[in-house]
Amino acid sequence: MTAISVPLQAEPNILSRLITRPTAAVGVAVLVVIVLAAILAPAIAPYAPTKLSIASRLHPPSLDHLFGTDDLGRDILTRMLYAARTSLSVGFAVVIFSSIIGIVLGLTSGFFKKLDAPVSRLIDAMMAFPDILLAIALVAALGATAVNVVVALGIVYAPRLARVVRASTLVIRELPYVEAARALGVPTPVILVRHVLRNVTSPLLVQGTFIFANAILAEAGLSFLGVGISPDIPTWGTMIATGRQYMDQAGWIMMFPGAAIVITVLSLQLVGDGLRDLLDPRLAKGI
Amino acid sequence: MSAVLPDSAKAAPLLSVQGLTKHFPARNGRIVHAVENVSFDVRRGSTVGLVGESGSGKTTAGRAILRLVEPTGGKALFDGVDIFSLSAREMRKYRQKLQIVFQDPFSSLNPRMRIAAIIGEALDARGFPRGKRRADRVAELLTLVGLSPDHASRYPHEFSGGQRQRIGIARALAVEPEFIVADEPVSALDVSVQAQVLNLLGELQKRLGLTLLFIAHDLSVVEYLCDEVVVMYLGRVMERGPSRLLYAAPRHPYTKALLATAPAPDPTRRRTHVALHGDIPSPIDPPSGCVFRTRCPEAIAACAGIIPPLDHVGDGHHVACIRHNERTI
Numbered sequence: 001m002t003a004i005s006v007p008l009q010a011e012p013n014i015l016s017r018l019i020t021r022p023t024a025a026v027g028v029a030v031l032v033v034i035v036l037a038a039i040l041a042p043a044i045a046p047y048a049p050t051k052l053s054i055a056s057r058l059h060p061p062s063l064d065h066l067f068g069t070d071d072l073g074r075d076i077l078t079r080m081l082y083a084a085r086t087s088l089s090v091g092f093a094v095v096i097f098s099s100i101i102g103i104v105l106g107l108t109s110g111f112f113k114k115l116d117a118p119v120s121r122l123i124d125a126m127m128a129f130p131d132i133l134l135a136i137a138l139v140a141a142l143g144a145t146a147v148n149v150v151v152a153l154g155i156v157y158a159p160r161l162a163r164v165v166r167a168s169t170l171v172i173r174e175l176p177y178v179e180a181a182r183a184l185g186v187p188t189p190v191i192l193v194r195h196v197l198r199n200v201t202s203p204l205l206v207q208g209t210f211i212f213a214n215a216i217l218a219e220a221g222l223s224f225l226g227v228g229i230s231p232d233i234p235t236w237g238t239m240i241a242t243g244r245q246y247m248d249q250a251g252w253i254m255m256f257p258g259a260a261i262v263i264t265v266l267s268l269q270l271v272g273d274g275l276r277d278l279l280d281p282r283l284a285k286g287i
Numbered sequence: 288m289s290a291v292l293p294d295s296a297k298a299a300p301l302l303s304v305q306g307l308t309k310h311f312p313a314r315n316g317r318i319v320h321a322v323e324n325v326s327f328d329v330r331r332g333s334t335v336g337l338v339g340e341s342g343s344g345k346t347t348a349g350r351a352i353l354r355l356v357e358p359t360g361g362k363a364l365f366d367g368v369d370i371f372s373l374s375a376r377e378m379r380k381y382r383q384k385l386q387i388v389f390q391d392p393f394s395s396l397n398p399r400m401r402i403a404a405i406i407g408e409a410l411d412a413r414g415f416p417r418g419k420r421r422a423d424r425v426a427e428l429l430t431l432v433g434l435s436p437d438h439a440s441r442y443p444h445e446f447s448g449g450q451r452q453r454i455g456i457a458r459a460l461a462v463e464p465e466f467i468v469a470d471e472p473v474s475a476l477d478v479s480v481q482a483q484v485l486n487l488l489g490e491l492q493k494r495l496g497l498t499l500l501f502i503a504h505d506l507s508v509v510e511y512l513c514d515e516v517v518v519m520y521l522g523r524v525m526e527r528g529p530s531r532l533l534y535a536a537p538r539h540p541y542t543k544a545l546l547a548t549a550p551a552p553d554p555t556r557r558r559t560h561v562a563l564h565g566d567i568p569s570p571i572d573p574p575s576g577c578v579f580r581t582r583c584p585e586a587i588a589a590c591a592g593i594i595p596p597l598d599h600v601g602d603g604h605h606v607a608c609i610r611h612n613e614r615t616i
Contacts, residue, residue, distance in 0.1 A: 177397045
């Protein structure tokens with residue numbers, strides 16, 4: 001068949017095929033552990049996340065506090081587990097939000113020829129801004145809350161998804177099954193969802209995993225810079241931000257959340273790579 | 288009304304294409320003359336073949352008739368109604384009367400939909416109620432095209448090219464159309480499967496009283512099925528007429544060349560051998576006068592001067608060649 005990025009074969013059960021690839025399987029396993037840890041945080045965390053204990057402030061890792069304590073004597077492991085909930089939720093929400101914008105922009109520009117030029121220029125203009133600067137500007141304008149961080153990052157990453165969706169839509173629009181639907185008199189919105197969007201899901205899924213990883217990093221970055229989520233709410237980013245002041249005396253305060261970010265992002269990238277190889281045979285053969 | 292003519296010839300055509308023209312914009316404000324002033328009739332219950340090389344505009348003509356591409360000019364009277372003048376909303380109602388079967392059996396079925404859903408979409412289009420009867424109807428349609436009813440729960444990739452083509456036919460039949468454009472429905476199939484699909488189309492046509500416009504690049508495929516043949520070259524009709532006349536006594540040099548290249552099932556049949564050289568010219572800048580003159584073995588200077596009219600040469604046989612009278616057949 002012709003080399004297009006839209007596979008003509010349906011992929012039954014992507015997950016089961018994904019975990020036959022060793023690197024992707026590692027990624028999936030690690031992510032499952034992290035997600036479970038986040039969900040079960042109240043049950044498995046050894047302390048309460050807000051429990052202060054001035055007596056035990058800045059304790060290095062020990063049996064009592066596996067990852068040590070911070071400047072207010074709070075248990076790092078506990079806070080990391082709770083922070084995972086926020087960081088992962090923010091990342092996931094960004095993926096969903098940017099997907100919605102990206103799908104709408106991508107489908108309209110890819111399917112309707114007249115809208116292509118204006119929408120594509122808008123996408124180009126958005127992509128011309130450096131990611132983190134645009135996010136900072138948006139959060140600064142909207143106010144530093146978790147919701148606004150999601151909105152800002154969603155807007156920042158939407159153009160990438162829009163491009164992926166547009167590129168696939170341009171190909172699918174010309175395929176005979178879309179023409180067949182038109183010949184049957186199927187309304188255009190139904191064609192867009194049933195025939196186009198459904199066949200864009202593979203590249204969207206791949207891009208979505210990478211955006212998930214980027215969003216976690218960006219959220220941490222924003223929090224670290226103090227323009228993200230309020231420091232009272234534990235996220236991996238806010239924990240690193242507070243730990244920065246004690247870097248010399250208590251490196252563990254930043255080190256463990258930092259490691260959590262690295263491991264999560266790396267796992268997401270591994271899964272993303274695996275998905276891409278699986279869903280885009282053209283790239284896989286090139287390797 | 289003359290009593291000598293057979294009934295079929297007298298009956299008003301189901302589809303009458305008149306002066307169909309389709310231009311596409313090209314770079315630098317130039318125009319691609321994909322289809323230029325094409326006219327032909329399709330009688331109810333008959334099969335008309337639309338034949339030409341790649342680039343002859345036959346596929347574009349077929350799609351323009353269904354308004355899958357918007358025609359630039361001309362009329363298409365379907366049962367007396369000019370479907371080119373219908374609004375998008377009115378056209379939607381008409382769409383079910385005119386269906387299409389595609390060339391590529393792989394990209395003509397949505398890979399993410401089960402067969403039941405693919406055919407179900409067509410049933411939805413004609414307002415078929417949901418429920419038990421629907422599954423029965425899908426099964427019935429699958430049986431009609433020679434597939435098994437339990438194929439309904441499968442995905443397109445589980446089928447061979449020939450089977451997929453049958454599914455495509457079932458989808459088109461689901462809305463109970465009167466007219467089907469078959470756009471090279473067998474060109475992408477193995478030779479052994481081609482005959483099966485052709486037989487199926489022929490059989491369905493008889494059973495359901497369908498009217499077919501059969502697009503092909505090969506005259507030999509068309510001969511088997513068609514009552515009449517329209518030969519196109521570079522967007523224009525070169526010759527058209529009843530199959531038996533056109534195959535036995537082609538009047539246009541292009542038709543002769545096409546017949547010479549088509550494999551003949553009957554080796555005793557005499558055919559003049561005409562080999563065409565070169566490629567089809569660009570439809571952006573078609574030759575003046577007769578568009579075929581640049582490759583025509585019989586071209587004379589006068590061919591560049593006038594666009595040959597489509598002359599009637601008897602029995603519904605039409606030829607667009609200024610020299611058709613000079614030659615003896």
